[in-house]
Amino acid sequence: xxxxxxxxxxxxxxxxxxxxxxxxxxxxxxxxxxxxxxxxxxxxxxxxxxxxxxxxxxxxxxxxxxxxxxxxxxxxxxxxxxxxxxxxxxxxxxxxxxxxxxxxxxxxxxxxxxxxxxxxxxxxxxxxxxxxxxxxxxxxxxxxxxxxxxxxxxxxxxxxxxxxxxxxxxxxxxxxxxxxxxxxxxxxxxxxxxxxxxxxxxxxxxxxxxxxxxxxxxxxxxxxxxxxxxxxxxxxxxxxxxxxxxxxxxxxxxxxxxxxxxxxxxxxxxxxxxxxxxxxxxx
Numbered sequence: 001x002x003x004x005x006x007x008x009x010x011x012x013x014x015x016x017x018x019x020x021x022x023x024x025x026x027x028x029x030x031x032x033x034x035x036x037x038x039x040x041x042x043x044x045x046x047x048x049x050x051x052x053x054x055x056x057x058x059x060x061x062x063x064x065x066x067x068x069x070x071x072x073x074x075x076x077x078x079x080x081x082x083x084x085x086x087x088x089x090x091x092x093x094x095x096x097x098x099x100x101x102x103x104x105x106x107x108x109x110x111x112x113x114x115x116x117x118x119x120x121x122x123x124x125x126x127x128x129x130x131x132x133x134x135x136x137x138x139x140x141x142x143x144x145x146x147x148x149x150x151x152x153x154x155x156x157x158x159x160x161x162x163x164x165x166x167x168x169x170x171x172x173x174x175x176x177x178x179x180x181x182x183x184x185x186x187x188x189x190x191x192x193x194x195x196x197x198x199x200x201x202x203x204x205x206x207x208x209x210x211x212x213x214x215x216x217x218x219x220x221x222x223x224x225x226x227x228x229x230x231x232x233x234x235x236x237x238x239x240x241x242x243x244x245x246x247x248x249x250x251x252x253x254x255x256x257x258x259x260x261x262x263x264x265x266x267x268x269x270x271x272x273x274x275x276x277x278x279x280x281x282x283x
Contacts, residue, residue: 033093033102034109035072036272038085040093040102048092048116049124052214055089056134056188061208063088064216066118068095069265070257071196076268081197084204092116094219096240097262101269107276108269115240118218122191123153123225129189130157137182137212140168140193141222148226163187168194175206183211190215193222 030042043051048064055062065088067075075082085091093099094117103111129136138146146165154160163185170178182190190212192199199217207215223229231237232245247254 030113031110033098033112035098035101035269036076037082038067038072038075038091039109040067040091040098040112042110042112043090043092043116044114045116045120045124048090048121049128051090052121052125053128053132056213059213061212062090062214063203063207064090064092064121064214065200066092066094066116066121066216066218067098068093069097069101070261072098073261073264073268074197078197081200084197084200087204092121094118096242097265100240101265105269105273107273118216119221119224119231121216122218122221123156125189126153126160127157130160133161134188135161135163135186136189136191137163137185137187137210138165138191138193138222139178139182140166140191140199140218141220141226143167143169145222145226145228146193148228149222152225152227168192175202176209179206179209183209187212188214191221192217193219195219 032039032042034040041048052062052064065085067085071081071085071094075085093102093112093115096115099112099115102108126136128134136150138150140146141149144167146167150162150165154162164182164187166178166181187210190203190207190210192203192215194202194217196217196219199219203215203217220229224231230249232242236242236245243258247258
């Protein structure tokens with residue numbers, strides 16, 4: 001499964017602490033947060049949207065990835081996912097736990113100024129697309145959900161040009177056909193809602209074939225926008241309790257992710273901290 005040829009780690013060791021990180025295309029004076037070989041760009045939501053627009057105008061194909069605790073833990077074990085992350089044009093923190101972790105120790109680089117989520121990026125970028133005429137395609141979720149999300153976005157942002165929708169329930173053998181179909185619609189922006197890490201793998205492999213100038217995996221955002229799943233109140237989002245709201249809605253499905261997953265993330269951070277100290281002591 002090919003990924004763009006940028007500066008990436010070639011070590012198969014999950015605990016390797018890189019000394020050189022991929023150069024971000026972001027124009028900001030703030031250094032990134034660093035979790036092993038994965039950088040997380042230290043940007044605000046507004047700065048992220050400005051960068052996305054500049055990437056669209058520059059031509060070519062560009063990818064953005066949002067990371068939470070579970071994705072960083074998985075990338076420690078999954079070399080391919082790690083390569084996909086570090087070769088992305090933009091990486092931001094989708095989970096508040098990543099922001100908190102960046103602020104608690106200098107071993108993780110600079111403290112992040114704020115969380116920049118997939119769903120907020122999707123909705124705010126859709127607003128800009130409506131204002132500036134960017135063409136948008138929605139790929140993913142269950143049959144009918146992408147269309148419902150597109151309809152809701154067009155109601156909120158009149159003038160938004162949605163050039164196509166397709167559900168995410170298709171076999172791998174159909175991926176080339178789906179990518180070609182998207183290309184025929186000539187989108188500037190492609191939102192993909194397949195869940196992680198499937199959406200990251202799909203975009204790394206087929207994203208360029210879609211012809212979209214900019215693409216991003218947005219997880220369950222279509223379901224939220226379409227009104228199928230409620231999102232936490234704004235105050236809970238701001239204080240970092242959105243996970244608790246989701247857990248209360250679906251405890252049977254999410255208990256393992258949050259209880260066991262959070263413990264794995266703490267263990268991951270402790271390993272990185274120990275590796276960083278060991279590396280520093282040898283210098």
